[in-house]
Amino acid sequence: MTIVCESDPLAAQVLAAAIGGELQIVSTLGKVSVLLANVTGRCPVVIGASVPIDEALRFTAQVTVEHPAALVILIRDRPTDAEITRALAAGAHTVLDVAAHDKIAHACSAVTAPQAEGKIFAVFAAKGGCGKTTLATNLAIALQGEGQRRVCLLDLDLESGDVASVLDLDTSRTLTYLTGKREVGELVDSGELVTVSPQTGLDCILAPVTPGDAERIRPAKLGRLLRALVSRYDVIVVDLPARFSPAVLATLDHAHHHVVVATPERPALKNLRVTLDILDLLGYSRAARAVLFNRSDTRAAISAAEVAAVVRGPIAAHVPSSSDVAASINRGVPLMAAHPRHPVSVAIQRFADSYAAVLPTSAGVRAAQDRDSRLGCSPHQGGSNAGTTA
Numbered sequence: 001m002t003i004v005c006e007s008d009p010l011a012a013q014v015l016a017a018a019i020g021g022e023l024q025i026v027s028t029l030g031k032v033s034v035l036l037a038n039v040t041g042r043c044p045v046v047i048g049a050s051v052p053i054d055e056a057l058r059f060t061a062q063v064t065v066e067h068p069a070a071l072v073i074l075i076r077d078r079p080t081d082a083e084i085t086r087a088l089a090a091g092a093h094t095v096l097d098v099a100a101h102d103k104i105a106h107a108c109s110a111v112t113a114p115q116a117e118g119k120i121f122a123v124f125a126a127k128g129g130c131g132k133t134t135l136a137t138n139l140a141i142a143l144q145g146e147g148q149r150r151v152c153l154l155d156l157d158l159e160s161g162d163v164a165s166v167l168d169l170d171t172s173r174t175l176t177y178l179t180g181k182r183e184v185g186e187l188v189d190s191g192e193l194v195t196v197s198p199q200t201g202l203d204c205i206l207a208p209v210t211p212g213d214a215e216r217i218r219p220a221k222l223g224r225l226l227r228a229l230v231s232r233y234d235v236i237v238v239d240l241p242a243r244f245s246p247a248v249l250a251t252l253d254h255a256h257h258h259v260v261v262a263t264p265e266r267p268a269l270k271n272l273r274v275t276l277d278i279l280d281l282l283g284y285s286r287a288a289r290a291v292l293f294n295r296s297d298t299r300a301a302i303s304a305a306e307v308a309a310v311v312r313g314p315i316a317a318h319v320p321s322s323s324d325v326a327a328s329i330n331r332g333v334p335l336m337a338a339h340p341r342h343p344v345s346v347a348i349q350r351f352a353d354s355y356a357a358v359l360p361t362s363a364g365v366r367a368a369q370d371r372d373s374r375l376g377c378s379p380h381q382g383g384s385n386a387g388t389t390a
């Protein structure tokens with residue numbers, strides 16, 4: 001159910017028509033509180049433009065504490081930057097212009113959509129060049145589980161992200177959007193951050209490409225981004241740089257699984273031990289950690305005993321070395337998508353499958369919802385009015 005607070009009957013009628021579905025329209029914020037007392041699930045509360053801003057913000061600050069499941073969508077007539085900033089600080093879910101009917105409808109249906117409670121995989125390494133991007137990309141495809149899960153591949157190697165080139169994607173949409181005034185949840189809900197990879201079906205969020213943009217993205221915003229992605233995707237795979245940057249720490253804090261990649265060479269092993277020690281020191285759970293060896297069968301292989309002495313625990317997977325990896329990158333189609341039976345793909349798939357029992361599988365439901373929202377209709381309206389609401 002959506003609650004609309006609007007004292008102007010005509011404005012209320014316009015909002016109701018834009019939002020559709022099951023609605024309760026009331027004329028005062030006091031009546032909203034009465035309705036909320038009986039609400040259990042997530043509930044969009046649309047505060048119309050006729051409600052004075054100070055009153056609306058006082059109510060928002062109070063309701064977000066008393067009813068965390070109520071998400072305030074504040075409607076204003078051409079909201080100013082100052083109003084948006086104040087509203088978000090008070091805890092509003094989003095602030096939208098009174099004329100943006102499709103955005104208002106979309107925000108309401110996004111709030112009531114089933115929550116995916118996705119799991120975040122942080123792919124990290126002791127050293128650059130050991131295969132993080134290769135593994136993150138192929139792992140993300142494998143975790144789709146033949147269409148069971150919606151997967152987002154997030155490139156947080158902010159200064160030298162390679163996901164776009166590995167998947168041969170256009171870089172007109174990147175994380176640079178996060179440096180603007182728009183609210184993170186709204187950017188995620190509107191799909192504006194996402195670049196779809198047609199060959200793999202992955203939703204990708206790409207690293208900035210303009211020099212200087214990386215340092216303008218604040219770690220707190222990345223935290224908000226990760227929280228927003230968790231409610232939209234079953235799995236989020238994050239490709240990280242090989243150092244403990246603020247973006248890496250923010251990701252490790254939010255991640256459910258830490259995948260630490262190494263290659264079986266002495267310098268990489270030394271760095272791996274240091275990394276594992278730092279992760280321990282920072283208090284990250286060892287249970288959430290998986291150590292994965294990439295290019296495991298190279299000729300100058302190091303002895304298993306030496307590896308075991310460094311890792312001091314189980315090794316979750318060994319991914320073989322193959323010149324087909326470089327060839328797949330040059331073609332812009334990862335091995336997992338082009339050749340799922342390739343030994344590299346099989347090793348990564350087996351690793352992905354070891355998580356099957358603990359990952360949500362909501363892809364079917366959400367695919368239908370996304371199709372509805374792309375067609376411009378709310379889930380309550382069916383598809384027959386496509387194109388008429390924009």
Ligand SMILES: Nc1ncnc2c1ncn2[C@@H]1O[C@H](COP(=O)(O)OP(=O)(O)O)[C@@H](O)[C@H]1O
Binds near residue numbers: 128131132135
């Ligand atoms: N299993 C593998 N076999 C052969 N080459 C690999 C393998 N994994 C990665 N590579 C190659 O190693 C290089 C670095 O990989 P990349 O994934 O970009 O590492 P990182 O993201 O850790 O810097 C790339 O040229 C890639 O083709």
Ligand SMILES: [Mg+2]
Binds near residue numbers: 132157162
């Ligand atoms: Mg990389």
